[in-house]
Amino acid sequence: MALRIFDTDPDAKPKEKPKSTFTRPVYQLRTGMQIPDPKNPKKMKGISLPNWRMVTDDEQIAEGFAELFGGRADEFDPTKNQPWQVLSETNTLEVVINGSRAIEDKLVQWGGPGGPMHECDGVNSLLPEDKGAPCGCPTTMKERKDRASKNRGPKPSIGVEFTLAGAGEDLGKGKLIATAWTLAERIWQVKDALDAVDGPALCTLEIKHVEYVSEVHGPVSYYHPEITVHGSYNDAIAEER
Known part of the structure; x- marks a missing residue:
């Protein structure tokens, strides 16, 4: 037997809440990290990295990322919300980005x-x-x-949600966190290119190395992230079949 209290008053039955399609990113990609300052070990200094660094709160996701892209899963700081990191061996990742709505770009202090x-x-x-x-x-x-x-x-404070293309898709949604002015200056072009694609876009996330000699500052060397939009992901996988 079961209660039939809504048989006589169906309007009083609570409506089912629509299921949310939102899924939060389970890992982040970063182009730098904090390390102790050699000149003052009590202080931390930021450094740029030549390859992608991934951070997460899930050891299995870290291990899966390391298996695909090199490096190892390392619990670098148990006090962090995302204590696991992988210093990968690649500066280039193929990803899928679903339109400009996947990008949040702003300035923050x-x-x-x-x-x-x-x-x-x-x-x-x-x-x-x-x-x-x-x-x-x-x-x-x-x-x-x-x-x-x-x-x-x-x-700049730029967040780009994505999934890895290919085998890495099983790791779930990721988020690129970037603060580079070089990306901020071009992010409008990336958003326009994404919106020109019908559906999810196949893209490349790449860390590029820039070196030159400045007349004012002398030798300059830095790394910065770059996003390239190639076209429709659905078309790309259809061509592979």
Whole structure:
């Protein structure tokens, strides 16, 4: 037997909640890490990496990533929300990105109580308390970069959700976290290219090395992430069949 209380009053029956299609990223890709400063071991300094670094809270995902792309699963800091990392042996990954909605790009300056002290799109504030108001940032790229380098202004904060193409798809959704100005300056082109594709796009995430001699600063060397959109992922896999 079962209760039939809604047989006589069907309008009172609670409606079923629609199932969410949202799945959170289970790992992140980063182009750098913090290490102890050789000049002052009590302080940490950021370094750029030539190959992709993956962080996650799941040891099995770390081990799976290492199996595919080299490196090893390492619990580098048990106090972190994502204590597992893999310093991979590749600077290039084929991924699938589903439209420009998979990208969040903004400028952020951290230091506020429990969150950012400044967050904007370069023109207007994105903070809840003054969303839409002029953000007060400089108008030129040179001034933006100069203030950011002195911790007096926000830096790029770019998140790109993706899945790995091919065997890596089983690892689930990943998220690229990037702060490079070089990517921020071109991310609009990436978003336009993604929206020009009908459905998910096959893309390449690559860490590129730049070296040159500056008249002011002398030898310059750095790594930066780059996203290339190749076209429809569905078309690509159809051609392989």
